[in-house]
Amino acid sequence: MEIDYSKHKQVVVIYPHPDDESFGTAGTVVKFREAGVPVTYLCGTLGEMGRNMGSPFFANRETLPEIRKQELIKACKEIDMDLQMLGYRDKTMEFEDEQKVADDLRQRIEELDASLVITFYPPHAVHPDHNAMGRAAFRAIRDMDAEKRPEVWANAISNGHEEILGSPDIVVDTKTVFQKKLNALKAHKSQIDGMLQKVRKGNEELSEFDLALRHFRYETYHTVNFNE
Amino acid sequence: MESINLNKVQEYLDQWTNKPVYVHVETTNGAYAKHFDANAYNVGAYVRNAQITYTQGKIVEQEGAYRVGLKHEIGWIYAEGLTDFEFNENNQLLMAGHDADGRLMVAMQLSEKPFNY
Numbered sequence: 381m382e383i384d385y386s387k388h389k390q391v392v393v394i395y396p397h398p399d400d401e402s403f404g405t406a407g408t409v410v411k412f413r414e415a416g417v418p419v420t421y422l423c424g425t426l427g428e429m430g431r432n433m434g435s436p437f438f439a440n441r442e443t444l445p446e447i448r449k450q451e452l453i454k455a456c457k458e459i460d461m462d463l464q465m466l467g468y469r470d471k472t473m474e475f476e477d478e479q480k481v482a483d484d485l486r487q488r489i490e491e492l493d494a495s496l497v498i499t500f501y502p503p504h505a506v507h508p509d510h511n512a513m514g515r516a517a518f519r520a521i522r523d524m525d526a527e528k529r530p531e532v533w534a535n536a537i538s539n540g541h542e543e544i545l546g547s548p549d550i551v552v553d554t555k556t557v558f559q560k561k562l563n564a565l566k567a568h569k570s571q572i573d574g575m576l577q578k579v580r581k582g583n584e585e586l587s588e589f590d591l592a593l594r595h596f597r598y599e600t601y602h603t604v605n606f607n608e
Numbered sequence: 609m610e611s612i613n614l615n616k617v618q619e620y621l622d623q624w625t626n627k628p629v630y631v632h633v634e635t636t637n638g639a640y641a642k643h644f645d646a647n648a649y650n651v652g653a654y655v656r657n658a659q660i661t662y663t664q665g666k667i668v669e670q671e672g673a674y675r676v677g678l679k680h681e682i683g684w685i686y687a688e689g690l691t692d693f694e695f696n697e698n699n700q701l702l703m704a705g706h707d708a709d710g711r712l713m714v715a716m717q718l719s720e721k722p723f724n725y
C-alpha cells in the first residue's frame with residue numbers, strides 16, 4: 381500500500397519510554413516530516429527503571445533519568461519531532477488512574493488537533509507500560525467526538541499477535557530514511573549499545589548500518605477504527 | 609560505580625546506624641524475560657523511599673558478590689548479588705548487581721534525604 385504522508389496535518393506519537401519512538405516509528409516520523417507534516421511525541425516516562433545502564437555500563441539508578449532525558453531530546457532532534465514529557469514514572473503506568481491519563485492525553489491530542497495518533501496496541505505490546513499507555517490512548521480517542529477523532533495506527537509487538545489481529549495493515553519500509561532512524565536509535569546510547577553488541581555476534585562482517593537495518597528496517601501498524 | 613570495597617561500604621553503613629534513612633530496593637529480570645523465553649516469566653519488585661532506622665547494617669562477601677542485610681527494630685531488609693557501589697555527591701550510598709552485559713539485576717540504595725520521586 382502506498383502511503384500518502386502529506387494528507388495528514390498533525391501526527392501525535394504516544395509511548396511510555398524514551399527509545400520506544402526510535403525503535404517503533406522513527407522512520408515513519410521522518411517520512412511525515414519530509415512531507416511537511418508536524419509530529420509531536422507525548423512521552424510518558426523517562427525510563428527511570430530501565431535495566432540497561434550502558435554497555436559497558438556508565439549510568440546508575442539515580443543518574444539514569446537525566447541521562448535518558450537528554451538522550452530522548454537528542455533522538456527527537458535527529459528526526460525533527462516535537463516533544464512533550466508527561467512526567468509519569470517507568471514501570472508504574474498501569475497503576476495510574478487510567479481515566480486521568482486518558483483525559484490528559486485527550487486534551488493534548490485536541491490541542492494539537494491531531495489527524496493521526498500512533499501508539500501501542502494493547503494488550504499486544506509486551507511491556508506493562510506499553511499496554512497501559514496504549515489503553516489510555518485508546519480510551520482518550522474513544523472519549524473524543526467522532527468528528528474530531530484522529531486516525532489510529534497501533535504497534536503490536538507480542539509473540540503470536542498476528543493470530544489475533546491478523547497481519548499489519550501498514551508496513552513502512554524505512555530504508556531510504558534509515559540513516560536518520562539509526563541516528564535516533566544511537567542517541568539512546570545507554571540503551572542501544574548493548575543491543576547492537578548482542579546482534580553483532582555472528583555478523584562481524586556487517587557494517588553498523590546494515591546490521592541495524594536488518595533488525596529495525598520495517599515499522600508495522602494495525603489501523604484501529606473507533607467509529608463502529 | 610566501582611567494584612564493591614567491603615570495608616568502605618561497611619563504613620558507609622555504620623554511619624547511619626540508629627538514624628532514619630530512606631531505602632530503595634529492587635530486583636528484576638526485565639519486562640521482556642518471557643517475551644524472549646517462553647519458559648521464563650517476569651519477576652521483579654521495587655520499594656522506593658521506605659523510611660527505616662536500622663540497628664545493624666552489614667555487608668558480607670561470597671565468591672565475589674555481596675549481600676547486605678539491614679536489621680531494624682521489627683524486621684529486616686536484605687539484598688543479594690550486589691557487585692558495584694558508589695557514594696555520590698548527594699550523600700547517597702548506591703549498590704547494584706549487574707549481569708555480564710551490564711544490565712542491572714538488583715539494587716539497594718540508602719540516603720538521608722528521600723530519593724527523587
Ligand SMILES: [Zn+2]
Pocket residue numbers: 396397400507510
Ligand atoms: Zn518501551
